[in-house]
Amino acid sequence: MASTPAGTLYRGREGMWSWVAHRITGVLIFFFLFVHVIDTAMVRVSPEAYNAAIGAYQNPIVGLIEVGLVAAVLFHAFNGLRVVLVDFWSQGPRYHRQLSWAVVGLWAALMLPFMWRHLGNVFGGGH
Amino acid sequence: MATPQVLAPRTPRKARSNFEQNSWLFMRFSGVLLVVLVLGHLFINLMRGEGIHAIDFAFVAGKWTNPFWQTWDLMMLWLAELHGVNGLRTIINDYAERDTTRFWLKSLLYLSAVFVLVLGTLVIFTFDPCLDPASTLDVCQK
Numbered sequence: 001m002a003s004t005p006a007g008t009l010y011r012g013r014e015g016m017w018s019w020v021a022h023r024i025t026g027v028l029i030f031f032f033l034f035v036h037v038i039d040t041a042m043v044r045v046s047p048e049a050y051n052a053a054i055g056a057y058q059n060p061i062v063g064l065i066e067v068g069l070v071a072a073v074l075f076h077a078f079n080g081l082r083v084v085l086v087d088f089w090s091q092g093p094r095y096h097r098q099l100s101w102a103v104v105g106l107w108a109a110l111m112l113p114f115m116w117r118h119l120g121n122v123f124g125g126g127h
Numbered sequence: 128m129a130t131p132q133v134l135a136p137r138t139p140r141k142a143r144s145n146f147e148q149n150s151w152l153f154m155r156f157s158g159v160l161l162v163v164l165v166l167g168h169l170f171i172n173l174m175r176g177e178g179i180h181a182i183d184f185a186f187v188a189g190k191w192t193n194p195f196w197q198t199w200d201l202m203m204l205w206l207a208e209l210h211g212v213n214g215l216r217t218i219i220n221d222y223a224e225r226d227t228t229r230f231w232l233k234s235l236l237y238l239s240a241v242f243v244l245v246l247g248t249l250v251i252f253t254f255d256p257c258l259d260p261a262s263t264l265d266v267c268q269k
């Protein structure tokens with residue numbers, strides 16, 4: 001319980017913030033999907049057109065944006081599973097806060113090896 | 128004391144559409160499938176070997192001559208696009224307050240979805256791996 005009432009602004013805790021993050025990451029992924037279907041469609045034009053399109057993804061700056069994209073996808077995936085557990089598992093609502101922190105933990109546990117591997121590929125040579 | 132009798136409502140209920148409930152359920156079922164499809168996609172394409180540096184026309188050709196990956200990508204395309212469209216529909220309904228704004232935003236949304244689904248499906252089914260004259264794939268050796 002908050003010790004002092006503070007206006008009328010609703011300030012939820014884990015539940016509200018994971019809801020906000022779920023919306024933002026969802027919109028980001030939706031717009032990326034639009035772009036990604038178009039760049040992949042270049043395989044239908046010519047091998048050169050596709051290699052040029054995918055070449056943009058191999059640029060180091062875009063490589064950093066991809067870290068953000070994977071961060072958004074992983075969060076949205078695990079938080080989505082948390083939503084499913086809260087909705088369908090009888091103990092879900094009771095443990096929703098712990099589940100939120102499990103999402104953050106799982107997210108961090110996968111982001112570290114991904115960044116190690118991906119940033120190594122982006123900055124460490126390749127071609 | 129007599130039990131009060133409750134009469135059945137005399138006005139017939141209108142047949143209500145279950146669209147919102149079905150789309151709520153769809154978000155959960157497609158979401159669980161997408162966790163497998165998308166995380167598998169990211170792992171195969173970004174974590175193995177040289178990761179993103181290994182992706183080129185030949186890489187896609189290698190995957191899409193295999194019906195397994197064609198099916199994988201087709202399912203991922205349709206589920207992700209419908210899941211995303213439904214999510215954006217909810218967001219538009221939440222934040223766009225004027226009827227005309229909602230109408231135009233949703234029209235644009237559905238138009239973009241048709242575009243993405245038609246384009247993506249055509250590309251997966253009509254892809255020609257032998258466009259690359261240097262291809263070493265078996266299907267291109269004559």
